[in-house]
Amino acid sequence: MRQNPLLPLFLAAILASGLACPVQGQTLAGEEVWRSGTGDRVLAVALSEDGLSGAAITGERVYLFDENGTALWSYPVSCGRSVAISSDGEHIAAGGNQLLLFGRNGEVLRRHTPTSRVLGISIAADGRMVYAGTGTGLLAFSSDDEQTTANTSWSSEMGDPLGSVSIDGEGSSIVAGGDSGKIYFFSRDGRLLWNYRTGSNGVRAAISHDGSTVAAASPQRAVFLLNRHGRLLWKSPADERVTDVSLSGDGSTLVLADGGISVFNRDGEVVWRCVTGEETRCVSASPGTTHIIAGALDGTVSVFRLQPETSPAGTSSPDAVVAAEPSPSPEETSSEQRAALSAAAPVAIGAWLAALAWWKREER
Numbered sequence: 001m002r003q004n005p006l007l008p009l010f011l012a013a014i015l016a017s018g019l020a021c022p023v024q025g026q027t028l029a030g031e032e033v034w035r036s037g038t039g040d041r042v043l044a045v046a047l048s049e050d051g052l053s054g055a056a057i058t059g060e061r062v063y064l065f066d067e068n069g070t071a072l073w074s075y076p077v078s079c080g081r082s083v084a085i086s087s088d089g090e091h092i093a094a095g096g097n098q099l100l101l102f103g104r105n106g107e108v109l110r111r112h113t114p115t116s117r118v119l120g121i122s123i124a125a126d127g128r129m130v131y132a133g134t135g136t137g138l139l140a141f142s143s144d145d146e147q148t149t150a151n152t153s154w155s156s157e158m159g160d161p162l163g164s165v166s167i168d169g170e171g172s173s174i175v176a177g178g179d180s181g182k183i184y185f186f187s188r189d190g191r192l193l194w195n196y197r198t199g200s201n202g203v204r205a206a207i208s209h210d211g212s213t214v215a216a217a218s219p220q221r222a223v224f225l226l227n228r229h230g231r232l233l234w235k236s237p238a239d240e241r242v243t244d245v246s247l248s249g250d251g252s253t254l255v256l257a258d259g260g261i262s263v264f265n266r267d268g269e270v271v272w273r274c275v276t277g278e279e280t281r282c283v284s285a286s287p288g289t290t291h292i293i294a295g296a297l298d299g300t301v302s303v304f305r306l307q308p309e310t311s312p313a314g315t316s317s318p319d320a321v322v323a324a325e326p327s328p329s330p331e332e333t334s335s336e337q338r339a340a341l342s343a344a345a346p347v348a349i350g351a352w353l354a355a356l357a358w359w360k361r362e363e364r
Helices: 006-020 335-339 344-363
Strands: 026-037 044-047 054-057 061-065 071-076 082-085 091-095 099-103 108-112 118-123 129-134 137-142 151-157 162-167 173-178 182-187 192-197 204-207 213-218 222-227 232-237 244-247 253-257 261-265 270-274 280-285 291-296 300-310
Touching: 044 291, 054 082, 054 091, 054 291, 054 300, 061 091, 061 099, 061 300, 091 118, 099 118, 099 129, 118 173, 129 162, 129 173, 137 162, 173 204, 182 213, 204 244, 213 244, 222 253, 253 280, 261 291
Parallel strands: 026 270, 044 082, 044 280, 082 118, 118 162, 162 204, 244 280
Antiparallel strands: 026 300, 044 054, 054 061, 061 071, 082 091, 091 099, 099 108, 118 129, 129 137, 137 151, 162 173, 173 182, 182 192, 204 213, 213 222, 222 232, 244 253, 253 261, 261 270, 280 291, 291 300
């Protein structure tokens, strides 16, 4: 009896689809790389793209640390609230009563005194643009090598204090979290493209490096994940009040400061959690989520290194979060949502169609 050649190819397609699926029970293992002290409560932290340089700010000083946790320098600030670092670690921006832009050696390159205190801050990859959330809205500053004062490129008055500001890797999309509970999404030139009302006050918001995903969290113990068009992917209650949020480069991993440090995957499952012993207030993750920097109320700044770790088969996290996204209508299905589907489907279908075409050709 002639064996149908389609059968082994069909089985190969099934096997390929299984290999394309992510490993179930995937968790992360983490270790503390270094720990340093500032002597005052840490209000914000930032990490360079390679995870080798970290910045922190207290109410009175801003700090830059190297890969060993050694403070390279510190500089006095007035009512410090926020800090950011460029991708290459060459520029550091700090916000409080003043906006300050530093070189890596601690030299003040630019300064600006806005009419309202800088609450949240973010910096472009090359350090040439700084975005500041203030008590009234969002300001964008450009730096000129010939000037020591930052120039205001544009402003967007929201009438809402913006406690957090985040930009994507290209600087084309800007996200801010407002005290009112709204998430704001701006274009590069300051146009407000959309806003999302969370129903929680004092939200902190972040955008992934590739610009695909937005995350927000609030002290009212709520976490939100949206796509770049403002569509809610899921919402979850948190066990503790959340004071800060960071995203991986592709939006697949969320990092929360919730007293400790909690790391979620895109499905809302906890993949790593660390109770530091001090109340962690702020976090920042490298794009690959290989490193996390955290700041605590006791003045501690810590960096953790993470790597994949597979849990025993059949186990699942008791802290898994239930997705709460309604089924989209056909016209609402976006490229981001299609990308979130399992890779198994296209692999299996492609292999099946190829096998079918080959078999028909052989039959002829």
